[in-house]
């Protein structure tokens with residue numbers, strides 16, 4: 324009998340099972356279970372302090388859970404050694420709320436930085452990337468609508484354009500999973516829509532599992548394939564936009580023991596005005 328453990332052929336992008344995390348007596352996550360499948364664009368909703376960033380930190384193994392399992396592409400990322408962790412992280416593209424490009428170099432070079440970890444360090448230092456990587460980087464900039472800006476300094480691009488460069492970089496990194504932590508929090512409505520449209524588009528086209536935290540309920544409803552709502556470290560909703568009714572929004576943004584709730588509270592207001600961050 325073959326007892327060797329092999330990863331499934333088409334594993335889920337992300338699976339958290341019973342993940343609990345405490346910080347000095349404060350419970351950041353309590354028995355969180357959730358999954359993201361390849362090609363699925365999942366939005367994480369929740370008020371400030373709900374645990375969204377802690378979930379991202381567990382998925383990238385920057386934070387170790389106290390209990391539970393974290394699997395990325397079928398691998399227990401919470402149990403990997405240093406070298407295997409470095410390799411696993413190559414497959415995870417990160418798009419953060421703080422723009423995280425190198426401002427003084429071009430958009431193209433920022434996208435090529437996605438090849439770090441695939442090409443030798445001396446090539447990176449000398450900016451000598453293989454021609455194939457350059458062509459791929461240009462194609463990825465084209466995919467996010469920025470081919471005309473390839474040689475422009477990153478810090479001279481608009482906020483929305485910079486987030487699109489970060490997406491192109493994740494594509495050059497050959498990410499099979501993308502974590503986007505409030506990627507549109509500093510953008511105007513039009514740029515926000517463009518960025519989310521691109522994120523959802525590449526997820527569907529390339530079979531990338533995307534987990535994206537947002538504070539805007541209306542954008543979550545418009546773009547997400549599925550929405551996961553967290554409140555005080557627990558998953559309190561997991562369903563489609565159609566399932567995210569006033570009662571679900573109440574659970575995410577106004578959760579309190581039922582004895583404390585007042586039936587007169589306006590639930591319509593919740594849909595457009597979630598608790599401020």
Ligand SMILES: Nc1ncnc2c1ncn2[C@@H]1O[C@H](COP(=O)(O)OP(=O)(O)OP(=O)(O)O)[C@@H](O)[C@H]1O
Nearest residue numbers: 346349350351369370371372373374375376377378
């Ligand atoms: N390093 C830490 N030390 C102590 N407490 C922490 C730490 N990181 C997070 N927490 C606590 O864990 C809880 C969850 O925080 P987290 O940053 O994950 O929330 P969030 O949903 O991402 O919030 P926001 O939307 O404001 O970014 C909060 O109560 C926070 O104060």
